[in-house]
Amino acid sequence: MKNIAVILSGCGVFDGAEIHEATLTLLAIAKHNCKYICFAPDMNQHHVINHINGDEVKQTRNVLEESARIARGDIYPTSTLQIDDFDALILPGGFGAAKNLSDFAFNGENCVVNSEIAEIIKQFHSKQKPIGAMCISPVILANVLRNVNVSIGSDKATSEAIEIMGAIHTSSNHGEVIVDADNKIVTTPCYMLDASIIDIETGTNKLVTELLKMI
């Protein structure tokens, strides 16, 4: 049985991990007869957003604690992730990837990726273990690994930022995955497009299928 590490970034599309993408990633891993283990950085969220009106809420929430809601409590700090225990890595999307795991939401192509997350990605890549990323998370791979081929769908500003960071952006449509076989990277747009929850299931399933081919 293959072990797949999933890095979450909070709980909720506007300030954390996108819940449908994260949940359907876990489902896709289980349906492929693999085991998932969830991780998140033990740090405060950049901010808390009211998901009805978009207002910032004056509250402090911890990325690991909020991510635990999606993982039903079964989650570990990214600082404890042992690369040798895993066959592949997946980063679901949501603004948490661009606000907590990195500051891409604020600084675009000049963003900085959280050092724990960057180190984990570098190690999976250097050990030729496949990495999957969905929605906005491919910008993190572009920033950390630079010369890789990824997709966030078709958003012009984001795809341009990806190319400025030294990566290649390939456009994709609902439920499609882009495979960079040389770098063992699979990406899919999910809610970076105006997608339905069925598109998310399709994309996450295909992403896991392609990752497993490269282990």
Place this chain on the structure above:
Amino acid sequence: MKNIAVILSGCGVFDGAEIHEATLTLLAIAKHNCKYICFAPDMNQHHVINHINGDEVKQTRNVLEESARIARGDIYPTSTLQIDDFDALILPGGFGAAKNLSDFAFNGENCVVNSEIAEIIKQFHSKQKPIGAMCISPVILANVLRNVNVSIGSDKATSEAIEIMGAIHTSSNHGEVIVDADNKIVTTPCYMLDASIIDIETGTNKLVTELLKMI
């Protein structure tokens, strides 16, 4: 296209709606070519639980605002739910059903169901529109409707409480649904058993299939 109202109770198994059950309910509805609209009561949660260690967190969170994380912002107060707009009702589980939608977690068979939720259930039932409930949520149907046949799996204390409230409890296993055809009620145990996320997908899918047969 059939419209199904989904009532959420927060965001996270220990103080709100169970995220996998809620997400996979929305997916099952969409895969059955139906439309879902999410609702939640506009009230404060009973409390906030740290999902890693189970401790209570000194913070106030609103059930509607937290539920909006699962619904990606597309959610309405239960006070605005118009029964005539919907063909069926579904209540996913999680402690939110037993702490926010009712106080079953604290008062068992002597629990009180939130008046808005109780009224919605009574109206769907009196208009012979089917109702689905999963995990712990069937206790709400037992309390509001009394003489109905439901299942929460096999937990002894909970099934006894259901019978004391005047309902019938039928045991069920992973992914099984119990159909009360006379009352148009479908229930499934989900995480009231030691289930996998695949069991949740199976149970939510079967629940929606059975509900649609009764519309």
